[in-house]
Amino acid sequence: MRLSGRVALVTGGAQGIGAAICRAYAKEGAAIAIADIRPADELEAEIRAAGGKAVQVRMDVTDPEQVASAFAEAERQLGPVDILVNNAAIGTPVALIEDVKVDEWERTIKINLVGTLICTQAAIRVMRPRGRGAIVNIASNVAKRGLPNRSAYVSSKWAVLGLTQTAALEAVDAGIRVNAVCPGPVATPHLDEVMLGHARAEGRSVEEVAEDWRTGAPMKRFIELDEVAAVATFLASDESSAMTGQALNVTGGLIMS
Ligand SMILES: NC(=O)c1ccc[n+]([C@@H]2O[C@H](COP(=O)([O-])OP(=O)(O)OC[C@H]3O[C@@H](n4cnc5c(N)ncnc54)[C@H](O)[C@@H]3O)[C@@H](O)[C@H]2O)c1
Numbered sequence: 001m002r003l004s005g006r007v008a009l010v011t012g013g014a015q016g017i018g019a020a021i022c023r024a025y026a027k028e029g030a031a032i033a034i035a036d037i038r039p040a041d042e043l044e045a046e047i048r049a050a051g052g053k054a055v056q057v058r059m060d061v062t063d064p065e066q067v068a069s070a071f072a073e074a075e076r077q078l079g080p081v082d083i084l085v086n087n088a089a090i091g092t093p094v095a096l097i098e099d100v101k102v103d104e105w106e107r108t109i110k111i112n113l114v115g116t117l118i119c120t121q122a123a124i125r126v127m128r129p130r131g132r133g134a135i136v137n138i139a140s141n142v143a144k145r146g147l148p149n150r151s152a153y154v155s156s157k158w159a160v161l162g163l164t165q166t167a168a169l170e171a172v173d174a175g176i177r178v179n180a181v182c183p184g185p186v187a188t189p190h191l192d193e194v195m196l197g198h199a200r201a202e203g204r205s206v207e208e209v210a211e212d213w214r215t216g217a218p219m220k221r222f223i224e225l226d227e228v229a230a231v232a233t234f235l236a237s238d239e240s241s242a243m244t245g246q247a248l249n250v251t252g253g254l255i256m257s
Helices: 015-028 040-049 062-077 102-130 152-175 189-202 206-215 225-236
Strands: 007-011 031-035 054-056 081-086 132-137 178-183 246-252
Touching: 007 102, 015 031, 015 040, 015 225, 015 246, 031 040, 031 062, 040 054, 054 062, 054 206, 062 102, 081 102, 081 189, 081 225, 102 132, 102 152, 102 246, 132 152, 132 225, 152 178, 178 225, 189 206, 225 246
Parallel strands: 007 031, 007 081, 031 054, 081 132, 132 178, 178 246
Antiparallel strands: none
């Protein structure tokens, strides 16, 4: 097993891509701290029933005190965190730049970018003295291109890649690797919400938006949860030991650089 003996804290782990990563890491032998604002009783029970270790550490990624408490609780129950997955994010607002509400824009930046910073700070504080660690940031295909009506989300994800590269440089001498995954559209509650937002903003049906997004990449399909989780597993494991500051595309060929 590729993550045997490691402790992984996954933000936004209660559903969607985060939950898929929790399942994949547990299968590879990691003990999982599911770090979310919402409960994850079923996921925790599922991992335990399969013989894995999982606990819930409720926290909001934007609150440094809650994040510090969650890392301390994960350490108390499982041991010091070896792997952080910065996955929690929101996709709204969906509006043109001239119409977007500044407070909604700031909320997205706060959760997606500042939340990633706060969790990365907590992780590096634990990992640096131990001389090892892996941080995996879940960015997006829109961390490498623009997308109309989504300036807040797009900007937050570009910035996550900047933070990824900077953290990689700062932490490399401490044996900490920091990488990112850039998924294309994956069928999750997050995607449903943002496609509905696009449909409203663009005067189209949700079905039309979904068809455009599904067929937009050369592979002409949505990305599967497990396909994102597999790359996140690779980046957390020693198989990627020579990689830091990278951003791997899981987009069915939509993004090629
Ligand atoms: N679904 C996609 O198509 C897609 C594509 C590219 C990138 N992504 C990225 O993948 C990641 C996961 O997306 P998803 O589709 O699984 O989303 P999702 O909305 O299904 O799940 C996000 C999780 O984050 C949690 N969360 C939200 N705000 C939080 C906060 N402040 N503190 C702690 N937890 C919080 C939610 O409770 C939820 O469990 C996000 O970073 C997203 O930007 C998703």
